[in-house]
Amino acid sequence: MAIVHRLLRSAAAAFSPAAAAARRGLSALAAEQTLERNVQWVFLGCPGVGKGTYASRLSQLVGVPHIATGDLVREELASSGPLSQQLAEIVNQGKLVSDEIIIDLLSKRLERGETKGESGFILDGFPRTVGQAEILEGVTEIDLVVNLKLREDVLLEKCLGRRTCSQCGGNFNIASINAEEGNGKPRICMPPLLPPANCMSKLITRADDTEEVVKKRLHIYNEMSRPVEEFYRKRGKLLEFDLPGGIPESWPKLLQALNIEDHDDKQCAVA
Numbered sequence: 001m002a003i004v005h006r007l008l009r010s011a012a013a014a015f016s017p018a019a020a021a022a023r024r025g026l027s028a029l030a031a032e033q034t035l036e037r038n039v040q041w042v043f044l045g046c047p048g049v050g051k052g053t054y055a056s057r058l059s060q061l062v063g064v065p066h067i068a069t070g071d072l073v074r075e076e077l078a079s080s081g082p083l084s085q086q087l088a089e090i091v092n093q094g095k096l097v098s099d100e101i102i103i104d105l106l107s108k109r110l111e112r113g114e115t116k117g118e119s120g121f122i123l124d125g126f127p128r129t130v131g132q133a134e135i136l137e138g139v140t141e142i143d144l145v146v147n148l149k150l151r152e153d154v155l156l157e158k159c160l161g162r163r164t165c166s167q168c169g170g171n172f173n174i175a176s177i178n179a180e181e182g183n184g185k186p187r188i189c190m191p192p193l194l195p196p197a198n199c200m201s202k203l204i205t206r207a208d209d210t211e212e213v214v215k216k217r218l219h220i221y222n223e224m225s226r227p228v229e230e231f232y233r234k235r236g237k238l239l240e241f242d243l244p245g246g247i248p249e250s251w252p253k254l255l256q257a258l259n260i261e262d263h264d265d266k267q268c269a270v271a
């Protein structure tokens with residue numbers, strides 16, 4: 001991974017079509033650097049599908065960092081740095097942040113990881129546009145892209161039920177989902193993931209998890225991010241995964257689909 005953040009930076013500074021040839025050169029260089037390395041996976045999926053939950057669990061199992069660009073954006077927002085006002089306006093309207101800003105935040109995160117000896121990654125929320133996918137492809141090899149899928153009506157309910165503990169940072173969901181089968185949609189039951197009693201009074205809701213903004217984000221996902229699925233499908237890297245329900249039901253099935261055994265030990269078998 002050592003080279004990825006430097007290459008991403010170069011790519012961010014080279015958005016012009018004229019830089020495409022240079023990017024192809026960088027790609028060859030990156031490939032050489034990544035012959036022996038940890039997994040480099042991407043999680044795709046609509047807002048609320050559970051990318052963060054499953055990417056975070058898998059990252060612990062596989063022993064690579066879980067890097068969520070949404071978290072990087074929220075950290076930047078909370079830091080009251082020069083970008084925070086501009087970011088707040090974009091995020092709270094459910095729009096996408098510019099590729100330049102996202103790549104800068106991601107490069108910095110990879111750089112911090114490198115100094116701590118991190119290697120490999122599970123990316124969550126990146127790439128979200130075909131442009132971002134092309135840039136990533138130009139700088140490093142992605143081994144696998146997991147596309148998490150869930151009915152859209154359930155996605156909205158899940159987003160509206162999301163809560164975070166402002167003290168411990170734990171993520172919970174107060175929604176109790178019981179969506180009936182119909183119109184070709186499968187029945188989905190998801191019990192709430194309730195916080196422990198000491199977190200109860202400290203729960204906060206993301207400013208962009210309102211009904212209006214979630215609907216906007218779903219719309220933008222369909223317009224801007226859906227083509228990223230096709231980008232990886234064409235390259236034979238896309239693993240489609242329909243979530244059958246909540247975590248207890250979905251987690252073992254996801255591990256099965258990935259051919260991973262959960263031994264509660266980082267030396268798990270990854271095929």
Ligand SMILES: Nc1ncnc2c1ncn2[C@@H]1O[C@H](COP(=O)(O)OP(=O)(O)O)[C@@H](O)[C@H]1O
Pocket residue numbers: 046047048069070071073090091094095096097098099102124125126127128129132208217
């Ligand atoms: N790769 C990205 N490109 C552009 N904007 C991004 C990206 N990742 C995150 N963001 C911004 O951060 C917000 C929150 O991201 P995230 O937590 O991944 O949300 P979601 O729950 O919609 O998947 C997005 O709505 C967007 O404004």
